[in-house]
Amino acid sequence: MVSLEEIKKSLLTCIWFMFLTFPIMVIRVNTVQKVIEWRWINMLLVGVAGFILSFFWRNLFREKGKTGTEKQSPAKTDNISIFQKIREDRKRFLPVVALFGCFMIAFPLVFSLYQTNIMTTALIYVMLGLGLNIVVGLAGLLDLGYVAFYAVGAYSYALLNHHFGIGFWTALPLSGLLSALFGILLGYPVLRLRGDYLAIVTLGFGEIIRLILENWNEFSFGPSGIANIPRPGFFGMEMSLKGHTIYLYYLMILLVLFTIFVVNRLQNSRIGRAWIALREDEIACQAMGIDKARTKLTAFALGATWAGMGGVVFAAKTTFINPASFTIWESIIILCIVVLGGMGSIIGVISGAMILILLPEYLRAFSEYRMLIFGIVLVVMMIFRPGGIIPDIRRVYKYKGKETRMI
Amino acid sequence: MDWEYFLELFLGGLTRGSIYALIALGYTMVYGIIELINFAHGEIYMIGAFTALIVATVLSMLGLNQVAILICAAVAAVVYSCAYGFTVEKLAYKPLRKAPRLSALISAIGMSMFLQNYVLLAQTSDFLPFPSLIPDFEFWEPYAHIISSQELVILITTFVVMILLTILIKFTRIGKAMRATAQDKVMAALVGIDVNQVISVTFIVGSATAAIGGVLIASHIGQINFYIGFIAGIKAFVAAVLGGIGSIPGAVLGSLVLGWTESFFTGYISSDYEDVFAFMFLVFILIFRPAGILGRSDTQKV
Structure with a gap:
């Protein structure tokens, strides 16, 4: 059981953390009034927490190590098999989807307007996540500036509407196209870059777009943003605020369904397989006759399109946008949705978006701590469950007497 | 050309760059x-x-x-x-x-x-x-x-x-x-x-x-x-990439170049777009030298 050795280890950890958190947690200085506040109770808390958590931490590692290397931790295989079973078996898969669909359709009728609004936001993130999934999950290009395309979409709707009075329905495809164009614009110079260089350039690109929007007052109205963006219309029908919210919710459901359909088809298409091949091995992929430049550019362009459309919906939903909504943290949250949910897996990305967006909304009580917890969750998830919540299941072709295909 | 102003910007860039360098080294x-x-x-x-x-x-x-x-x-x-x-x-x-x-x-x-x-x-x-x-x-x-x-x-x-x-x-x-x-x-x-x-x-x-x-x-x-760490961190990281990440002289050179770029651009053109210049410069350098200024672009082994 708990040996002396274990206790000694934990005690050391506890002392180490007490030392580590001493200046930041215990002392608080007020430089203006020259007062020092000593909070010794925090030290005690850190000590106790460190002592207990270190047991858990080591235990988790032992569990992970016991079942062999990386991919065979017990919890994981169980979970995969549950989802796998559900996904494999149409008889079980369809009812689950139908049930979920019914829930989503009934949602605005059952819950309040506030809840519906939050759900619409979550759906926007589902769309963004699925878009980024093309770039990161399928093509394996690490994009830290995805929010730039989101901003391009939102601003192109807002500006087109402001100057030319273009409506939501015209703006939606137009913004998608414009974002795709920006995607190619970004993609072109970075074709030669790999891995981390790509990450930093995309990050820079995101910041460039945001800073231009912030500083170019004549063009984008600067940090004060653009207000009075119209909500989408429905054949010129007059709608109350409630009607608008619910309408936007259903609209978003349709858009997400459309996204899922397209991404799913793309994934199994020639270009989708080219992306996956590119992710696995660039050189081998080129040797097989895949045009690297074109494949990468389509990934960027298609990923950006969804971000652009998401941006339009976002602008229409909030009716007000400013550059503060498009910071790098937004990109990082979308990336976390993809990675936490499970890269390359559509169901994974959907659940990732739902968890990451809805959970903080309902944990308002802990709102101060939510980013803190979020950070810890990211680290712990990556260590103990690197594939995400619902990992992508690779296509396997098995021969068992007669050929069966598992997806 | 106003030499005193130039010198001021040069030294300002040098100071800025040397601070970036201290952070970029860790990266x-x-x-x-x-x-x-x-x-x-x-x-x-x-x-x-x-x-x-x-x-x-x-x-x-x-x-x-x-x-x-x-x-x-x-x-x-x-x-x-x-x-x-x-x-x-x-x-x-x-x-x-x-x-x-x-x-x-x-x-x-x-x-x-x-x-x-x-x-x-x-x-x-x-x-x-x-x-x-x-x-x-x-x-x-x-x-x-x-x-x-x-x-x-x-x-x-x-x-x-x-x-x-x-x-x-x-x-x-x-x-x-x-x-x-x-x-x-x-x-x-x-x-x-x-x-x-x-x-x-x-x-x-x-x-x-x-x-x-x-x-x-x-x-x-x-x-x-x-929040200071995040912004400084990104700048320093840009500097490290600019110089060729993984190379220590590269990090120093990249930081100084970044410091000067920012200093001169803000001094002579506009201070609003300081960070935009930094990132544009990065993209520009990486187009011509995809592994950074001093980075070795090693051939890929198959």
Whole structure:
């Protein structure tokens, strides 16, 4: 059981953390009034927490190590098999989807307007996540500036509407196209870059777009943003605020369904397989006759399109946008949705978006701590469950007497 | 051409660049060894600055003289930054050594978020005024209009740190082990190098330089908050990439180039677009030299 050795280890950890958190947690200085506040109770808390958590931490590692290397931790295989079973078996898969669909359709009728609004936001993130999934999950290009395309979409709707009075329905495809164009614009110079260089350039690109929007007052109205963006219309029908919210919710459901359909088809298409091949091995992929430049550019362009459309919906939903909504943290949250949910897996990305967006909304009580917890969750998830919540299941072709295909 | 203005911008860029260099070194050293963008590195720098602020305030209330405060605060900042760097590596990166690169990156982002919010909650979200720890030298008075004594201290400190670091890496045993590990981890382990220890030392050295940078820049600018680490971290990372990530002279060169670019662009064109210029310049350089200015673009083995 708990040996002396274990206790000694934990005690050391506890002392180490007490030392580590001493200046930041215990002392608080007020430089203006020259007062020092000593909070010794925090030290005690850190000590106790460190002592207990270190047991858990080591235990988790032992569990992970016991079942062999990386991919065979017990919890994981169980979970995969549950989802796998559900996904494999149409008889079980369809009812689950139908049930979920019914829930989503009934949602605005059952819950309040506030809840519906939050759900619409979550759906926007589902769309963004699925878009980024093309770039990161399928093509394996690490994009830290995805929010730039989101901003391009939102601003192109807002500006087109402001100057030319273009409506939501015209703006939606137009913004998608414009974002795709920006995607190619970004993609072109970075074709030669790999891995981390790509990450930093995309990050820079995101910041460039945001800073231009912030500083170019004549063009984008600067940090004060653009207000009075119209909500989408429905054949010129007059709608109350409630009607608008619910309408936007259903609209978003349709858009997400459309996204899922397209991404799913793309994934199994020639270009989708080219992306996956590119992710696995660039050189081998080129040797097989895949045009690297074109494949990468389509990934960027298609990923950006969804971000652009998401941006339009976002602008229409909030009716007000400013550059503060498009910071790098937004990109990082979308990336976390993809990675936490499970890269390359559509169901994974959907659940990732739902968890990451809805959970903080309902944990308002802990709102101060939510980013803190979020950070810890990211680290712990990556260590103990690197594939995400619902990992992508690779296509396997098995021969068992007669050929069966598992997806 | 106004030479005095030019000189002012040149020296301003040099100061700025040398501070970026102190932070960029940590990025580039870590990247050179474990190929990870250590997103939490900026936070280590921020924690260094906070520790220095806390220690300095406490000591100044005890009534120590300025030089003693400066030394104590700097030492405390270095010690704590090293401790945090070491712990972060052990908790968040070590278990992910064999995992895909993206997992480690996400873990680093998580760590960065955690540390930011940890300082935010335990301290404050407001800007705190940072005491000016570096004294104004009297003998420097005649030249102070060109470069202030604070900037002079920054330049000299950076220079000394660079030289010490070069000695550490070129001529010591651990430096040799670091270079070997960076080249090939498995081979290094085979000839008896304790790879885990080398990685820990790398994190500690990187954190120490970041802490020195933190104390210097905080007392130069005069205020800090929990968010400074993120912005400085991104800039320093841009500098490291610009110079060719993984290469130590590259990090220094990249930082200086970045410092000058920002300084001259803001001085001659517009201060609104400072960061835009920095990033555009980065993209521009990377188009022509995809591995950075001094980076070797090694041929891919199949």
